[in-house]
Amino acid sequence: MEWVADARLAAWPEAAWYLEAVFTPGSQVGTAYDAPTTPVVVTRVEEVTSLRVPSGRLVVDAPWDDDDASRYERGQPTRPPRELAVRIPAGVHRVEVAWTAGPYEFMGEQFDGVEVAATRLRISDEPVVGWEMGLGVGEDVARLEPGDATGFGADANVGCFADAAAWTALSAPFRTFVGGSPVPRDTECLPGWCEKVRDESQQADLVTFAVELGGIVWLGRSRTGDVAAIVVTSGLADAKA
Template sequence: MPLTPSDFTALFTDQSHCTLRGGRLATVSLSEPVDLALPTGRVVVCDPFTGLGPFRPRPYTATVRPGRYPVTVAVVSFDNDGTPARVTAAARLSVADAPVARWELALGEHEDVTELGENEFFGYETDYGDVCFVDGSGVDALADHEDRLVEDLRAYVAADFARPPLWVGSDGEEVVAFNTGRGSGSYPVWVGRTDSGDVACFVADFLVLEKPGTVGTGTH
């Protein structure tokens, strides 16, 4: 059976409690939401410093109506052997103000969940633990402004994850960036759907909650 979703109800309820991998108890706090423009409605989640060329990130097959949508980051606070610690646990792009009836893995073209084994998933790779939401039309601009993105992410961490940085490129392309709680690796993205099947949200899960082992299968 492929990977199952984390408890996103807990992760996106301010001041809720959860259990991290390794058994530590943590408290959730939510960042200030930041609106992201999706001019084509094609959602991409990727490392903002990713190489392009043959490894260019591709949009997911689930699309939304073009518009502006809020991105919220869930941060967990815990005691790390006597030292207070905070890490990002997940990030949500909210599309509709409606309950999620079911979750499904966000898939790229030609990806099929029936090909996945136990706890496997199709995901994206990050070399440095940095992640972003971006419209499919803005992916090519990522490589042109890496220095600005590095500065913004450092400021975000220094500000205790209060508000993920929104970067606006020279041609109006927008990126909301943040970092993962577990650093480099492969991570899944989930699509939450309403009872009617409409997209309610996209969630980038950084796999910090206690659950069975997971196996990534590379980028989409």
């Protein structure tokens, strides 16, 4: 039986189009900042690393927020991360970023407009036939109406994919603050302004990505309903026309 999206979770047409276009090199996905005649074009899709998720439970959230960091510094309990309700196959999955370019001028200075427009966790190579919002654990689809959106927030414009079972260890480097300011963290720097944390004791990883204040977690479903991809954009696909 072919999968059919729940109307309360299904991507609206503009978002569905963007989620497909942003991972298709050569596609125009918008116009440059303050230059409506200059197209923003997908230049390439780059695999930046792999992500180990041995538990099959995935967090897609900010690795920290301001309130959480403050509680952590004071030795108080921190909030739980936003773990997706859907489970993915345990194992190693590819992390890819979509690069776009749209040159523009601002206050007399020229900018190349190169940005990461979206980040994708590839679960399988099955074609995606539809997109829906990914609910977090404990979130109730019955409370959503068609057109409502649900997602996560990111104070510092940083989100992440991480194995939920190893979250405490994986997120620890992002929770070290002195006097309210972050101290340098021991992470691996990757293309696309991503960072990676490895926990060898649990064979699990966390990978950060750029995101504007958070966003919707999009699940790309195959014909059979299996999750083939998980995508977070940098904002464009989350704004309704």
